[in-house]
Amino acid sequence: MRYQRRAAAVGLIAASALLLGACGSDENAGGGGVSAAPGVTCGGKPDLRASGSSAQNNAMTRFVATYQQTCQGQTLNYTPSGSGAGRNEFLGGQTDFAGSDSALKDGDETNRAQQRCASPAWNLPLVFGPVAIAYNVPGVTDLVLDGPTAARVFNGQITTWNDPAIAALNPGKQLPAAPIVVNFRSDESGTTENFQKYLVAASNGAYGKEAGQTFNGGVGAGARGSQGVADATRNTPNSVTYVESSFAQRGGLGMAQIINSGGGQPVPLSTESVGTAVNNVQVTGQGNDLKLDLNSLYQTRAPGAYPIALATYEIVCSNYADDQTASAVRAFLQSALSPNAQQALPEAGYVPLPEQFKQRMTTAVNAIQ
Amino acid sequence: MTERTTEQAPPRDPRNEDPAAGSATLDTVTDSDPDGRSRGSSSRRRGERVFRGLTSGSGLLVVAAIAAIGIFLLVQAVPSLLANNANFLTSPLFDTRDPANLNFGIRDLLAVTLLSSLFALVIAMPVALGIALFLTQYAPKRIARTFAYVIDLLAAVPSIIYGLWGIAVLAPALLPIATWLQGNLGWFPLFAPGNLPVLTGTIFTGGVVLAVMILPIITAVTREVFSQTPRFHIEAAQALGATRWEVIRMAVLPYGRSGYIAGSMLGLGRALGETIAVLIVIRAATSPSSFSLFDGGYTFASLIASAASEFSQPLPTGAYIAAGLVLFVLTFVVNAIARVVAGGKVNG
Numbered sequence: 001m002r003y004q005r006r007a008a009a010v011g012l013i014a015a016s017a018l019l020l021g022a023c024g025s026d027e028n029a030g031g032g033g034v035s036a037a038p039g040v041t042c043g044g045k046p047d048l049r050a051s052g053s054s055a056q057n058n059a060m061t062r063f064v065a066t067y068q069q070t071c072q073g074q075t076l077n078y079t080p081s082g083s084g085a086g087r088n089e090f091l092g093g094q095t096d097f098a099g100s101d102s103a104l105k106d107g108d109e110t111n112r113a114q115q116r117c118a119s120p121a122w123n124l125p126l127v128f129g130p131v132a133i134a135y136n137v138p139g140v141t142d143l144v145l146d147g148p149t150a151a152r153v154f155n156g157q158i159t160t161w162n163d164p165a166i167a168a169l170n171p172g173k174q175l176p177a178a179p180i181v182v183n184f185r186s187d188e189s190g191t192t193e194n195f196q197k198y199l200v201a202a203s204n205g206a207y208g209k210e211a212g213q214t215f216n217g218g219v220g221a222g223a224r225g226s227q228g229v230a231d232a233t234r235n236t237p238n239s240v241t242y243v244e245s246s247f248a249q250r251g252g253l254g255m256a257q258i259i260n261s262g263g264g265q266p267v268p269l270s271t272e273s274v275g276t277a278v279n280n281v282q283v284t285g286q287g288n289d290l291k292l293d294l295n296s297l298y299q300t301r302a303p304g305a306y307p308i309a310l311a312t313y314e315i316v317c318s319n320y321a322d323d324q325t326a327s328a329v330r331a332f333l334q335s336a337l338s339p340n341a342q343q344a345l346p347e348a349g350y351v352p353l354p355e356q357f358k359q360r361m362t363t364a365v366n367a368i369q
Numbered sequence: 370m371t372e373r374t375t376e377q378a379p380p381r382d383p384r385n386e387d388p389a390a391g392s393a394t395l396d397t398v399t400d401s402d403p404d405g406r407s408r409g410s411s412s413r414r415r416g417e418r419v420f421r422g423l424t425s426g427s428g429l430l431v432v433a434a435i436a437a438i439g440i441f442l443l444v445q446a447v448p449s450l451l452a453n454n455a456n457f458l459t460s461p462l463f464d465t466r467d468p469a470n471l472n473f474g475i476r477d478l479l480a481v482t483l484l485s486s487l488f489a490l491v492i493a494m495p496v497a498l499g500i501a502l503f504l505t506q507y508a509p510k511r512i513a514r515t516f517a518y519v520i521d522l523l524a525a526v527p528s529i530i531y532g533l534w535g536i537a538v539l540a541p542a543l544l545p546i547a548t549w550l551q552g553n554l555g556w557f558p559l560f561a562p563g564n565l566p567v568l569t570g571t572i573f574t575g576g577v578v579l580a581v582m583i584l585p586i587i588t589a590v591t592r593e594v595f596s597q598t599p600r601f602h603i604e605a606a607q608a609l610g611a612t613r614w615e616v617i618r619m620a621v622l623p624y625g626r627s628g629y630i631a632g633s634m635l636g637l638g639r640a641l642g643e644t645i646a647v648l649i650v651i652r653a654a655t656s657p658s659s660f661s662l663f664d665g666g667y668t669f670a671s672l673i674a675s676a677a678s679e680f681s682q683p684l685p686t687g688a689y690i691a692a693g694l695v696l697f698v699l700t701f702v703v704n705a706i707a708r709v710v711a712g713g714k715v716n717g
Contacts, residue, residue, distance in 0.1 A: 181566045186653035187675060214466075221565045221665060222653025224675070228536075232652070235541060236567055 039362070040334040042071035044327025045096075051079040052086020052099030055190045055244075056127040056312040058348040060099065066341040067332050076332055083190065083312075090315055091116055096325055098315040101190040103291040117317030123291045124314045124364055126336060128351045130274045131195050131308045132255040134248035135240040136233050137161060137176065144169045144266040146259035147202030147307075153240065154182060154199060155207055156219030161238060169259070169266075181239035183232045184215035186222025194294075194310035195242040201298035202261055202307060242308075245269055246349025258308065262301030269306050271346055275354035277305035288318065288364035309351070319369045326369055333365040442694040449473075449687030457691070461657035463672065465685035473688045475669075475695055477658040481572060482668040482696070484660070485647065486640035488576035489583060494633050496580075497587035501629075504588075505595040506617055517592060524585035532649030535578035540569035540650070547573055551663060563654075563664035570652035573662045578650050579643060583636035590632030594625040634707035638700055644670040669696040 050060075057080040064076050081089075083100040090098035091112040103123040104110050113121035133150060135143055140161075145153070149165050152158045158165055162175040185192045196211035209216040223232040229241045230251040248255050257266035260277075267273045280302040285291035292311060300307050314333065320326035335341060342352040353361060453471050455462055460474025500520065504513045547568040554560040565571055602620040611619060647668050654665035667675065673689050680686045 179566065184653075212466075218655050219566075220655060221567055221570065222655075223570075224649060228649075231537070232570070235569070239567075 037070050037335065037338045037340060040070050040331060040338055041327070042074060042331050044074070044329070044331060045322075045324040046074050046328070048074075048076040048097075048325075048328050048332060049095045050076060050086075050097050050099060050314075051081050051089050051095050052315075053083045053101050053190065053312045054080035055101060055129060055310060056099050056350075059127045059129075059345060059350045062344040062348060063332070063336040063341050066338065066344070067335045070335045070338070070340070071331050074328060074331065087315065096329055097317075100313050100315055101193070101310065103285075103313055104315060113315075113317075117319065118321060119317055119319035120289065122289045122316055122318050122364060122368075123285060124316060124333070124361060125290055125292055125311045126314045126333070126353075126361070127312045127345075128274060128278055128353070129310050129312070129349060130245045130269050130306060130351060131191055131198075131242055131310060132245045132248040132253075132269050133240065133258070133308070134230065134233055134243050134251070134253035134255055136237060136253055137240075138237055139174050139176065140170075141254055142173075143254060143256045144259065145256045147199070147261065148204055148206040150256075150258075151199040151203035151207035153180060154184075154217045154219070154242075155209055156182075156217065157206075176238065178238040181236050182217065182220025183229045183236070183239055183241035184217065184220050184222055185225070185229055186215075187224050188213040190310060190312075191226065191242065191244060195308065197294065198298040198308045201295045244349050246347075249349075258306060260301065260305055260307045261299045262303060262305075264303045267304055267306045271351050273304055273306035274309050274351040276302055277307055277309065278351070279354045279356045280305060281357075283360075288367050290360060290364060316368060318367070323369075330365060330368045333368070334362075337362055337365065439694075439697065442690055442697055445687050446691035446694050447687075449684050450691055452684055453688070463667075463688075463692075465676075465688045468682050468684040471684060471688055473691075475692055477666050478669050478672060478692060479695070479699075480658040480660050481651070481664065481666040482641060482670075482699070484662060484664075485572045485575045485579060485651070485668060486637055488572065488662060489579035489640045490633060490637050492577065492580035493584045493587055493636060497584055497591055497632070497636075498629065500584075500588045501591035501595050502617060502621070504592055506613065506621065517589075520585050520588050522585075523581065524589075528582065528643060528646040529649070531578055531582055532646035535574060535646060535650040536570060539578060540574045543574055543577060544569055547571070547663065558660060559662050561659065561661045561663070563659055563661040564656045565652060565654050565663065565665040567652075568663060570650060571663045571665055572651060575647055575651040576662070578646055579640045582643065582646065583640050586639060587629075587632045587636040590635060591625065591629045594628030594632075595621055598624045630707055630710055634704055637703055637707075641668075641696065641700060641703070642670050643668075644674045647671045648674050669693065669699075 057078070060076075060078045060080075064078065068075050078099065080099075083102060086095070086098040087100050087104065087109065089095045091109065093116055100123075104113055104121060110121070133145060137143065145166070146169060149158065149169060152165065158180065160177055160179055162177045167175055190213065192215050193211060193213045196207070196209070196216065199207040200209075200211050207217075209218070215222070221232070223229045226243050226247045229243050230247040230253065233239045233241045233243075233253055234251045243253075245255065255269050257268045259266050277297055277300050280296070280300055282293045282296035283290050284293045291313075294311060297309060297311070298307050316329055316333075317326075320329070337353070337358060342358075345352050449471060450457060453473060455472040455474050457474050459476050460472065461477045463473045463478070465471055465473055500516075504517055508516065550560050550573075551562060551568065555562065563571060598621045602624065603616055606616045606620045648671040651667070651671070652665040653667065658664045658666055669692050673693055676689055680689070
């Protein structure tokens with residue numbers, strides 16, 4: 001009996017401690033103006049909400065961490081529910097901005113954005129992720145490909161590694177006479193869509209299939225997720241796939257050097273080469289709306305530019321109805337552009353923005369009201 | 370009546386009363402109960418009615434739930450079936466990206482599902498039979514208990530772990546066997562080259578993973594049934610001078626046959642509906658199935674799981690539900706066949 005009473009007393013104390021701990025408000029006044037990094041003005045609503053592209057999810061986690069450190073008491077909640085869902089939630093007013101693999105479509109989406117924001121919406125391409133053509137060919141360490149040849153490999157027209165088209169780009173290398181095994185993403189994926197857009201744009205019609213989120217090449221074996229294709233390529237000799245660069249590096253796969261549409265030297269995948277391509281991309285949006293013409297990236301002729309990358313946008317209102325939201329969104333994007341955040345990107349497989357492009361982004365971000 | 374006059378009489382037991390006295394006696398018993406509570410047949414009858422109602426209700430509830438699921442599947446699937454441009458039963462395509470132009474058929478899904486599940490069953494059934502016989506007839510009691518526990522642990526492993534193990538460990542390990550089979554028995558349709566450029570991640574690999582997954586189910590049921598073989602059957606066989614194997618053949622197997630089949634059908638049901646492990650192990654292919662074990666592709670369950678992002682519009686969703694309906698019907702058909710094969714004496 002005594003034991004039971006004691007246990008009951010302990011239980012009561014524990015329960016009331018838990019209960020009372022939940023009391024108290026978590027409404028902190030927005031951290032006013034104290035910033036730990038130049039160019040970042042903290043302030044505004046403490047809890048931002050955003051959702052959308054899963055391709056930029058890893059970048060977002062790092063951006064949020066930097067944001068929380070830079071602006072004490074402020075945070076962002078990002079849900080990788082997919083680009084379509086992200087855009088819909090932003091246009092419906094449920095989130096403060098959206099992450100999306102494609103800009104708002106002209107017409108229905110831009111009209112709804114105009115209504116939601118009472119001002120134009122801006123597409124700000126914050127995150128660029130290079131896509132590698134990863135291969136596992138015994139005895140070959142520096143494979144070179146170009147747009148037309150890659151397209152013919154991925155649509156089944158080139159079937160062996162020692163095909164004359166590949167040999168012409170790789171003089172002096174020992175290419176095996178083995179059949180090429182193509183590994184593709186069996187799930188719907190933005191990486192597949194971007195890669196196929198590259199093949200369509202840069203192959204002068206050699207690909208012959210439509211771009212889309214499902215692989216249309218008609219050859220090879222599917223695997224789920226980037227990790228799946230990377231593992232499949234690592235475990236299958238003489239295979240090739242397209243995958244985000246971080247997965248290729250972690251899997252110990254070779255990454256092909258690409259001859260871009262300018263026809264010059266083969267370009268290896270690196271922060272600098274992707275940065276060069278980003279600096280040379282054409283912006284089709286007006287003023288601070290930085291909507292890109294991605295074909296100018298895929299068909300880049302600049303020397304030393306790596307042409308295969310996916311770009312994800314942050315879609316924001318140019319003039320928010322609520323000043324608190326505007327300040328917070330501005331603070332988040334400024335902290336994402338700060339050196340602290342940008343230098344965390346390469347290890348996650350993304351590319352820090354090159355200086356020239358970063359200037360344009362900074363101008364646009366600072367203009368958010 | 371003597372009951373009325375005795376207050377220290379032993380508790381009345383209505384069963385000891387003269388049965389010819391009928392209800393008058395029983396009523397008197399209840400009337401004279403010293404506590405004043407109403408005991409006896411009326412409350413017993415009420416208790417029985419309540420209990421019978423509860424059990425019948427539970428049974429009917431289960432049947433109603435299954436009927437409701439069937440109706441839901443049918444109602445959701447019919448609009449998409451009507452809007453389908455391809456032949457539902459014979460088309461190998463499954464293209465629902467454009468709601469205005471649906472082309473979906475289950476030919477390949479049926480092929481992959483049946484091939485993988487039946488292949489798994491063919492592997493698992495003999496192994497399970499052997500394990501069950503060993504555990505009940507040959508092994509000493511203590512070892513039998515430990516082994517049984519370990520086999521049952523196989524059922525506790527999450528199916529996604531089986532999927533990861535299958536694609537990472539088993540597929541490369543089976544590659545030599547698959548290569549030998551295709552090289553030497555490639556003339557046989559089941560072992561002919563399939564629609565995948567590799568021999569890993571095929572229905573062959575998936576079938577072996579499924580076999581490991583359904584093994585504990587079949588073994589558990591079969592073991593239970595075999596251990597319940599009437600002792601006098603076994604002793605009679607032994608008295609006739611039978612060896613242990615003959616005892617098994619004469620007494621254990623005939624008695625346990627229906628239970629063994631029932632367990633196998635449970636295992637087949639699990640194999641037909643297995644989603645995640647199959648999704649991870651069996652790779653997607655780009656051309657129609659050639660009914661070979663070395664094909665790739667999707668089963669009903671793994672196709673629905675892989676397309677979770679497409680469930681935003683009613684017509685494409687209905688196409689997948691139509692596939693789910695076929696799986697539902699398939700399970701019923703398989704169970705019906707099982708009952709026929711088991712001789713109509715399943716579960717006892």
